[in-house]
Amino acid sequence: MDEETTEEIMYMTVLGCELAKPNPLRPGVNRSPSYFETLKQCCHLPIMQKEGFYRFLQLYNDSQVVVVDPESSADSIQLTKRVMYLELFKDLQVLCTQPDNVATRELGQRVAAELDVTYGEQVGVQYRKYNKTSDKTRLRFVTEGMLLQLIGDNPTMAGYSCLVLDFYEPTSNVDRLLPLLKKAIGLRCDIQVVILSTKYFEKFALYFDVPHGLTIGGTSFPVGVQHVTKVVADYCETACHTVNQIHQNESPGDILVFLATDIHVDRVVAKLRGAIPDMETFPLYGKLSKAEKAKALRSGDKSRCVITTNFAESSITVEGIVYVVGFNSIGTFNFLDPAKEEVYLRGIKDVNAMNLIDEVGIITPAGKVAATLPIDLTWYNAFNEAIKLGCLSELIDIAALASVKNPIFLRPHKTQHAADSPHGQFTAPLSDHMTELNTLHAYLRTKRNMSTQELATWCNETFLSSEALEEALVLQEDLIEWCKARLGVSEISVLTPDDKDYDVKIRKAITKGFFLHAAIRDDSDQPDQYRTLKEGSHVWIHPNSALGGGDWEWVVYHKIEPTGFQYMDRCTVIEPMWLLENDYFYPLPLTKDYGGKFWLKPLRAIIDAIDSSVPHRIGG
Numbered sequence: 001m002d003e004e005t006t007e008e009i010m011y012m013t014v015l016g017c018e019l020a021k022p023n024p025l026r027p028g029v030n031r032s033p034s035y036f037e038t039l040k041q042c043c044h045l046p047i048m049q050k051e052g053f054y055r056f057l058q059l060y061n062d063s064q065v066v067v068v069d070p071e072s073s074a075d076s077i078q079l080t081k082r083v084m085y086l087e088l089f090k091d092l093q094v095l096c097t098q099p100d101n102v103a104t105r106e107l108g109q110r111v112a113a114e115l116d117v118t119y120g121e122q123v124g125v126q127y128r129k130y131n132k133t134s135d136k137t138r139l140r141f142v143t144e145g146m147l148l149q150l151i152g153d154n155p156t157m158a159g160y161s162c163l164v165l166d167f168y169e170p171t172s173n174v175d176r177l178l179p180l181l182k183k184a185i186g187l188r189c190d191i192q193v194v195i196l197s198t199k200y201f202e203k204f205a206l207y208f209d210v211p212h213g214l215t216i217g218g219t220s221f222p223v224g225v226q227h228v229t230k231v232v233a234d235y236c237e238t239a240c241h242t243v244n245q246i247h248q249n250e251s252p253g254d255i256l257v258f259l260a261t262d263i264h265v266d267r268v269v270a271k272l273r274g275a276i277p278d279m280e281t282f283p284l285y286g287k288l289s290k291a292e293k294a295k296a297l298r299s300g301d302k303s304r305c306v307i308t309t310n311f312a313e314s315s316i317t318v319e320g321i322v323y324v325v326g327f328n329s330i331g332t333f334n335f336l337d338p339a340k341e342e343v344y345l346r347g348i349k350d351v352n353a354m355n356l357i358d359e360v361g362i363i364t365p366a367g368k369v370a371a372t373l374p375i376d377l378t379w380y381n382a383f384n385e386a387i388k389l390g391c392l393s394e395l396i397d398i399a400a401l402a403s404v405k406n407p408i409f410l411r412p413h414k415t416q417h418a419a420d421s422p423h424g425q426f427t428a429p430l431s432d433h434m435t436e437l438n439t440l441h442a443y444l445r446t447k448r449n450m451s452t453q454e455l456a457t458w459c460n461e462t463f464l465s466s467e468a469l470e471e472a473l474v475l476q477e478d479l480i481e482w483c484k485a486r487l488g489v490s491e492i493s494v495l496t497p498d499d500k501d502y503d504v505k506i507r508k509a510i511t512k513g514f515f516l517h518a519a520i521r522d523d524s525d526q527p528d529q530y531r532t533l534k535e536g537s538h539v540w541i542h543p544n545s546a547l548g549g550g551d552w553e554w555v556v557y558h559k560i561e562p563t564g565f566q567y568m569d570r571c572t573v574i575e576p577m578w579l580l581e582n583d584y585f586y587p588l589p590l591t592k593d594y595g596g597k598f599w600l601k602p603l604r605a606i607i608d609a610i611d612s613s614v615p616h617r618i619g620g
Contacts (some may be wrong), residue, residue, distance in 0.1 A: 080096050
């Protein structure tokens with residue numbers, strides 16, 4: 001049988017599965033009219049054309065790895081369904097990744113509806129402890145993190161015939177997956193891998209040594225590209241100006257604007273709503289509620305302008321767009337390119353400071369345990385300290401809340417200030433981490449005492465995301481199991497509310513994990529401005545933080561938000577002597593100016609504290 005005949009048979013097999021009235025995924029059940037109506041609406045897509053799909057089949061038949069540059073997310077979805085039909089008669093599953101929980105669940109539900117099957121049966125979704133699959137599942141949608149867990153337990157991916165990896169852009173999870181996928185391909189010659197990527201199409205092809213990738217189609221509609229002719233000082237202002245020019249001077253049509261962060265989105269939305277009253281302007285990003293997202297996706301009588309982040313590229317499709325405004329190389333980070341040596345060395349030093357590798361780079365026993373954490377390994381030392389202080393339950397809750405993708409506090413654009421008032425009841429003035437902990441405890445109390453509908457009403461009134469809180473509770477269970485299995489604790493210690501050191505113990509445990517993220521108040525007159533202890537970089541307390549305006553001397557933070565300002569995400573007030581309990585600070589590794597002097601006077605006080613309280617540790 002020659003190659004062309006094989007591909008023709010494959011093509012006719014898929015076509016037969018798609019056009020048959022009996023549903024091949026549900027033996028004995030005929031498809032509904034809505035199935036064929038949906039199929040008809042997809043016929044114009046390049047991947048549904050014989051030429052485009054035939055080119056894919058040539059590569060699919062010749063190589064274990066196919067790298068595809070899809071024209072749109074719609075092409076990606078249809079290609080995934082067609083791959084499932086190709087593999088249908090092998091009695092194995094096809095797995096497809098998505099970048100986050102929301103995208104995974106929503107796409108699984110959409111594909112199940114389009115295939116005219118039951119969600120959770122023939123088409124399933126799995127991430128963390130959410131598992132809507134069955135023994136009938138033939139197409140399984142998972143998050144990148146879930147695939148990491150699956151391939152860790154099942155290195156050959158036995159039970160799967162094809163992995164469709166929708167890698168919108170390289171992330172830390174993708175970086176960790178790539179070598180594991182290479183290993184799986186080497187161990188199994190009968191497994192197929194299809195990588196879908198637009199921006200990084202060539203890089204993935206090079207990584208897997210694929211000589212020929214596939215660019216699907218050209219464009220479904222004529223596309224004209226115009227560039228600004230000068231470097232812009234404020235791209236938010238430029239975005240507003242560009243939208244206004246399009247609205248005033250071009251033919252009617254909906255506009256989609258891509259910006260780097262949620263903060264920029266809100267800023268542009270506020271400006272446009274005031275400047276162009278005859279156009280409906282909507283924000284669209286992951287932190288918004290379902291209702292807010294639905295408004296952005298729904299066309300109305302007026303022209304529509306949707307201001308979004310890469311959420312609209314990686315997690316959702318905005319239909320009906322005529323004009324797109326975007327900025328290249330904003331907020332992107334290419335993990336496929338080798339990092340600079342300085343970055344590697346800094347990372348090695350940090351992991352060594354946490355005692356997870358030794359001086360020569362060999363992983364320590366603690367490092368081997370920390371590497372199995374389902375969240376950032378920074379929490380490993382925090383958990384161990386919490387065990388000593390008797391507050392492990394609180395630290396697990398805090399870690400879970402800090403590790404979910406979307407925030408628990410909702411601040412819809414139109415009612416941001418209205419949301420601040422109910423949020424205030426949960427505030428812990430010394431710690432954003434503890435503010436979130438208070439919120440979770442309040443949610444659990446309310447959940448125990450109210451019906452589902454009453455709980456939903458309470459969440460709406462207090463501007464809380466029940467979805468994010470429930471996701472944190474699922475992760476909490478994972479972390480409890482991990483602590484019992486890996487840290488050898490039989491019971492998870494809990495503080496009593498009347499403990500006089502309640503907040504001190506929690507803040508000390510957080511400091512033990514995040515001592516490398518310490519910052520000291522700057523000498524400048526700017527409010528809420530700090531300098532990081534390690535690099536001496538300027539950072540600021542986030543405007544939404546409970547610590548704002550408090551003039552606190554020392555804080556630790558969870559991470560830095562890469563916006564126009566270097567905002568510290570989730571700050572907690574600490575005592576400097578807590579830092580000195582870490583070996584990292586002997587001798588004191590603090591940043592100096594060009595004259596060799598410490599750049600802030602308070603640092604001198606820290607050195608004096610060391611001299612007076614722990615002189616035996618100076619120098620080693």
